[in-house]
Amino acid sequence: MSALASGSTAMGQATAAGPSYTAPTTVDDVIAAMATGSRVVAGGTDLVVGSRQGRWPVPEHLVAIHRVNSLRGIRPVVDGGLWLGATATHGEIAEDATIRERYTALADASSIVGSRATRNVGTLGGNIANASPAAETSGPLMCFGATCMLESRNGRRELPLDELFSGPGRTVAAMDELLVSVSLPAQPAGTGSCYARLEYRRQMEIAVVGATAVVTLDGGQITAARVAITSLAPTVRRVPEAEAALIGSTGDRAAAERAGEAAAAASLPIDDVRAAADYRRAMAAVITRRVVQAAVDRARGETVSIPASASLHGAL
Amino acid sequence: MTMTTEPRTAPVVRLDGREKVTGVGRYAADMTLTGLLHGRFRFADIGHARIKRIDTTRAKALPGVVAVITEADVPDVQYGLFIKDRRLFAKGVVRWEGEVVAAVAALTPEIAKRAVELIEIDYEPLPVITDIEAALAPGAPLIHENWESYWQDEKLVRSGNEASRSTIVKGDTAAALASADLVVKGRYVAAGSQAAPIEPRAILAEWRSDRVQIWSSTQVPFAARSLVSETLGLPENKIRVTVPHLGGGFGAKCEGHFEPQVAALARAARRPVKVVFSRRDEFLAPDHRREGMIVEVESGVMRDGTIVARRAQVLTENGAYSADEPLITILAAIFSTGPYNVPNVDITGRCAYTNTQPSGSVRAPGAPQAAWALEQHMDEIAKALDMDPVDLRRKNLLRNGDLSPTSQVMSEIRAVETLDKAAELIGWGQPLPDDEGIGIACAWWPSFPMATSAFVKINVDGSPTIITGAQECGTGAVMTLPILAGEILGIDPSEFSLVYQDTESGPWDGGAGGSQTLFNNGRAVADAAMDVRRQLLKLAADELEAAEDDIELADGRARVKGSPDRFVTIAALADKTQGTQLLVGKGSGEVPPTPASDTSACTGRLGAESFAAPTFGTHAVRVKVDRDTGVVRVLKVVAAHDSGYIVNKVGAAGQVTGGVVMGLGQALTEGTQISGEGRVRNAHLLDYKLQTMADVPDISVWFTDTAVSDAGPKGSKGVGEPPCIPTPGAVANAIAAATGARVRELPATPGRIWSALREGQA
Amino acid sequence: MKYSATLRVNGFSYPVTIEPQRTLLSVLRDDLELTGSKEGCDDSECGACMVLLDGEPVNSCSYLALQTLGREITTVEGLSTNGDLSPLQKAFLEAGGVQCGFCTPGMLISATALLARNPRPDDEEIKASLSGNLCRCTGYTPILAAVRSAVEMTAG
Ligand SMILES: Cc1cc2nc3c(=O)[nH]c(=O)nc-3n(C[C@H](O)[C@H](O)[C@H](O)COP(=O)(O)OP(=O)(O)OC[C@H]3O[C@@H](n4cnc5c(N)ncnc54)[C@H](O)[C@@H]3O)c2cc1C
Ligand code: FES
Numbered sequence A: 001m002s003a004l005a006s007g008s009t010a011m012g013q014a015t016a017a018g019p020s021y022t023a024p025t026t027v028d029d030v031i032a033a034m035a036t037g038s039r040v041v042a043g044g045t046d047l048v049v050g051s052r053q054g055r056w057p058v059p060e061h062l063v064a065i066h067r068v069n070s071l072r073g074i075r076p077v078v079d080g081g082l083w084l085g086a087t088a089t090h091g092e093i094a095e096d097a098t099i100r101e102r103y104t105a106l107a108d109a110s111s112i113v114g115s116r117a118t119r120n121v122g123t124l125g126g127n128i129a130n131a132s133p134a135a136e137t138s139g140p141l142m143c144f145g146a147t148c149m150l151e152s153r154n155g156r157r158e159l160p161l162d163e164l165f166s167g168p169g170r171t172v173a174a175m176d177e178l179l180v181s182v183s184l185p186a187q188p189a190g191t192g193s194c195y196a197r198l199e200y201r202r203q204m205e206i207a208v209v210g211a212t213a214v215v216t217l218d219g220g221q222i223t224a225a226r227v228a229i230t231s232l233a234p235t236v237r238r239v240p241e242a243e244a245a246l247i248g249s250t251g252d253r254a255a256a257e258r259a260g261e262a263a264a265a266a267s268l269p270i271d272d273v274r275a276a277a278d279y280r281r282a283m284a285a286v287i288t289r290r291v292v293q294a295a296v297d298r299a300r301g302e303t304v305s306i307p308a309s310a311s312l313h314g315a316l
Numbered sequence B: 001m002t003m004t005t006e007p008r009t010a011p012v013v014r015l016d017g018r019e020k021v022t023g024v025g026r027y028a029a030d031m032t033l034t035g036l037l038h039g040r041f042r043f044a045d046i047g048h049a050r051i052k053r054i055d056t057t058r059a060k061a062l063p064g065v066v067a068v069i070t071e072a073d074v075p076d077v078q079y080g081l082f083i084k085d086r087r088l089f090a091k092g093v094v095r096w097e098g099e100v101v102a103a104v105a106a107l108t109p110e111i112a113k114r115a116v117e118l119i120e121i122d123y124e125p126l127p128v129i130t131d132i133e134a135a136l137a138p139g140a141p142l143i144h145e146n147w148e149s150y151w152q153d154e155k156l157v158r159s160g161n162e163a164s165r166s167t168i169v170k171g172d173t174a175a176a177l178a179s180a181d182l183v184v185k186g187r188y189v190a191a192g193s194q195a196a197p198i199e200p201r202a203i204l205a206e207w208r209s210d211r212v213q214i215w216s217s218t219q220v221p222f223a224a225r226s227l228v229s230e231t232l233g234l235p236e237n238k239i240r241v242t243v244p245h246l247g248g249g250f251g252a253k254c255e256g257h258f259e260p261q262v263a264a265l266a267r268a269a270r271r272p273v274k275v276v277f278s279r280r281d282e283f284l285a286p287d288h289r290r291e292g293m294i295v296e297v298e299s300g301v302m303r304d305g306t307i308v309a310r311r312a313q314v315l316t317e318n319g320a321y322s323a324d325e326p327l328i329t330i331l332a333a334i335f336s337t338g339p340y341n342v343p344n345v346d347i348t349g350r351c352a353y354t355n356t357q358p359s360g361s362v363r364a365p366g367a368p369q370a371a372w373a374l375e376q377h378m379d380e381i382a383k384a385l386d387m388d389p390v391d392l393r394r395k396n397l398l399r400n401g402d403l404s405p406t407s408q409v410m411s412e413i414r415a416v417e418t419l420d421k422a423a424e425l426i427g428w429g430q431p432l433p434d435d436e437g438i439g440i441a442c443a444w445w446p447s448f449p450m451a452t453s454a455f456v457k458i459n460v461d462g463s464p465t466i467i468t469g470a471q472e473c474g475t476g477a478v479m480t481l482p483i484l485a486g487e488i489l490g491i492d493p494s495e496f497s498l499v500y501q502d503t504e505s506g507p508w509d510g511g512a513g514g515s516q517t518l519f520n521n522g523r524a525v526a527d528a529a530m531d532v533r534r535q536l537l538k539l540a541a542d543e544l545e546a547a548e549d550d551i552e553l554a555d556g557r558a559r560v561k562g563s564p565d566r567f568v569t570i571a572a573l574a575d576k577t578q579g580t581q582l583l584v585g586k587g588s589g590e591v592p593p594t595p596a597s598d599t600s601a602c603t604g605r606l607g608a609e610s611f612a613a614p615t616f617g618t619h620a621v622r623v624k625v626d627r628d629t630g631v632v633r634v635l636k637v638v639a640a641h642d643s644g645y646i647v648n649k650v651g652a653a654g655q656v657t658g659g660v661v662m663g664l665g666q667a668l669t670e671g672t673q674i675s676g677e678g679r680v681r682n683a684h685l686l687d688y689k690l691q692t693m694a695d696v697p698d699i700s701v702w703f704t705d706t707a708v709s710d711a712g713p714k715g716s717k718g719v720g721e722p723p724c725i726p727t728p729g730a731v732a733n734a735i736a737a738a739t740g741a742r743v744r745e746l747p748a749t750p751g752r753i754w755s756a757l758r759e760g761q762a
Numbered sequence C: 001m002k003y004s005a006t007l008r009v010n011g012f013s014y015p016v017t018i019e020p021q022r023t024l025l026s027v028l029r030d031d032l033e034l035t036g037s038k039e040g041c042d043d044s045e046c047g048a049c050m051v052l053l054d055g056e057p058v059n060s061c062s063y064l065a066l067q068t069l070g071r072e073i074t075t076v077e078g079l080s081t082n083g084d085l086s087p088l089q090k091a092f093l094e095a096g097g098v099q100c101g102f103c104t105p106g107m108l109i110s111a112t113a114l115l116a117r118n119p120r121p122d123d124e125e126i127k128a129s130l131s132g133n134l135c136r137c138t139g140y141t142p143i144l145a146a147v148r149s150a151v152e153m154t155a156g
């Protein structure tokens, strides 16, 4: 309450039990509210939308984090990596020059989340915390070796992103843990990356199949490779077999195809209203192949425009 | 009606436009009333079941709940257009998940929602049939056990789950097929799709003693009034239906729907009630769905491309209750043979009850899917003959003097012109990249003449008002009616005021359906304007001491032809009439005749014997297909239409682009998916994908723009519905042209295209 | 419990007392009776509810009203000044960009934000920027033409 009562925006005080809302300006106040059972709301594009669809009610006790300055922004860090605040929006990520250049796959991902209105308020933290198997940023973040900082009254802990997700809509974070930030380590010279999803329409899609590739080229050979699949398993996940298929290769079509096959083999696709399982599996191979090739192209300094999902339509 | 091609007035801005761009225009959901309660329906939420018990005790006990009603609280009236199989509230059995079982009125929408959940219903599940063919199979469980007891239109032929059976028979099809050089067969399966206007339905009802005022987002206020009258037993003049601005309809808001239930709820609550549908409700509501369809067709052709015979069976999805689907099935049957000159025709249309959302008339009902099937079939014939698809169509398209399937003689039609223009504008025959293809499809559609009337009055200050029962749903009646009256009265269209969409103000009108508003209401308004014109000329003749014949109306004045200085303003004339006779014109115009036809060999006919002022159109579509994923991008669409004279270019073009894009959605991404239990699996916009602005290609619109006789005002024909007909077929043909694989299911989803490519079929 | 707060909408301050779970759209429509913003869906797909929040488009149906405190909200009602239509509003009328008008408020909001960001967008940018606004009537073509023509009117 304290925060909102500031300035000219007069706020009442909670007198009886019942719904509550607070919008503090410090992390300490946020985690204090979380400790007493308040749920975080950032952009609300998952939380509130889910309630309107009847999937869950809007939580009784809410702590809004859009006013916390220390959770905002995108900043380079000393070792050449990047720090992203939990409330960095998809719009900010998509337009950030460093991300577009060095963490291109993340720009590919954030620039296709919903519409401009969604990207304007939808946050990175919300995308991660919501833990959807279709979440756009998870694959790129995992492949860049992202870590996330969680904080609660019991202190802080840093976790590699691959260890965060435990199932559809589930993470290992405790209910009272705030996702404070995400850190991306520096990527070696010669690294290129790409994220793309299958898109039935040109805009306003949801990932039915998505894939990420981050490759490092050295002397014409792939020396490091990371591949992840989206919407193809209960969580977004890395595919080590696909990565192994790339390392040591020149990143040619044959290698990309092998990576694609590995991705398809690693998929656990479901049959649902969006696609049949066999189609999803086949698309895992196609989309993975394409993102690998685009990542290699980018590593070589060639331009594949952002978002890659649009530019890779019809690519071989 | 005179037919002229005098110069059109400059494009007019819609009379309701300013309200709409400033946000002050009110739609039904925007309205509020003193004492307003919020209503909500309890839907069946099960595909098919016997109701063993309904207990509303807990719902009624919830604080803030004012009324809860079920079938026990309304007269036991069965209604329906051709079969009276519906009730306002389910009685005994529910037959699809969206059937209304009860309604609640409460202080807030939240309380209403909770109360609805507290209504206890015990069901005994019954077998659910969602598949058209399964429903028609011998021995299938009956969806309406007592079907024989229902009132039906005497011309309707039906039995059990078959809600209608009709035929179109001309010539000797069996003999012609036997003697044809080649017989080509095909089977095409279209999923149901949704009208999906962006405005969800909203209805308010307020009783004033024994009269009820209803505000409804309906396309057909007069039909809504009739339904309230029929089901609640009130005379029509005690029911007033007013439509605030209507946020699109596309047929979903045709027929009366929910007005009686909301009126009954308000009566029980003794307070006004408002019901606003959620998007999910929209996806379950009756008659919002374009029917699923199975078309099996075979054609006998000669080597030179002449089609000599066509036999087809068209199965349509009626859903759980019947509205106009039996008639739509008759239309679909006609469209399954296309706008072609086929001397021998034998088509059977069968309409099947299923445990799904009732189908109804959605923009050009029955036509897009039937045309989609037939136009693919045409391309398959061309392929079998090794003939160019445009040449095949040109050879067989209806021409003046040809006979339609019901033996109507064609006259003043320009179908071939639309084909040639579409082919030219799309660049038919040009070399294309490997992954691109061009498809073409033709279609036709009737205009629907019907009676209506209108008034035009000149107020004492000379300002003009049109009073009509017409309904505007975005289609542009607000533009065309003042254009027509303005031309006759020499007054700028923007100066008119319009009283419309209110059953107590204007004369009866068929509503915004069947592309009929300009066609019929325009005629009535023009006739009423002519009536006032005569009155003005008479007054002006006295005033100017000239013969009536020598006077013209222009720029708000009556003036003597050739001497523009001798004039009197219409305002001055109007002023003079005060205290004597007021300037009111009324008109209906003469309903254009229905062309002769011969349906003597046909059975089960309910209408659509012939097509008055038929429109023709050809669409050509260029696509790029991602062969690995099956994803289609539409690059260009050409839409060439013979819609007679075009009264309002901007308005007509907007109907075409809107229809084209609706058709692209139907072709590629829109299809209702239903589970085996009869539950809609994609009852929201994320998974029922309308086209977005980014998906829309360059669309070229071309009109023959020539007046025809026995048509609407100035020789016009209906323009609202036809543009959504040929698009799905043209897209399907373009996909086949690009890939060599043909998808005989609608929509052509990426998964289906991918499967077709894998199977290598063509 | 309910919270008393002040919303800034179209340059005016509105006191409201609302539960924290309330969305901005419901407060605009039901409490302030500014019904220009429409509700067309339940999954934030249609954009009929779009408003500007500090100049950027937001789907008000899924944004909590209390989160807008201290920020400027612009709804379709705030797009014209002193009764003068904005160039976009005029262009929508003249190019046939309005049919039923239900998508129009959201379309205008998206387009207004776009032109503020980039007074000379090309077709691709217009289409991408307005793709969160569904229209069932126009086929978008006249809306694209309207935005183009507003660009000409304003960017000269
Ligand atoms: C129309 C539309 C289209 C969309 N398209 C896409 C898409 O293409 N791809 C995609 O991936 N997503 C998509 N989304 C989902 C959503 O926009 C994103 O996941 C977004 O990043 C969520 O962020 P938010 O700030 O709005 O989260 P919120 O809704 O505010 O929060 C989501 C969840 O995360 C929790 N949370 C938020 N921040 C934190 C934090 N810092 N610490 C701990 N918990 C936190 C909340 O309590 C809540 O449970 C779409 C949504 C809509 C409405
Ligand atoms: S109502 Fe907000 S996006 Fe549809």
Ligand code: FES
Pocket: B198, B247, B248, B474, C097, C098, C099, C100, C101, C102, C103, C104, C134, C135, C136, C137, C138
């Ligand atoms: S004008 Fe009707 S939805 Fe756009």
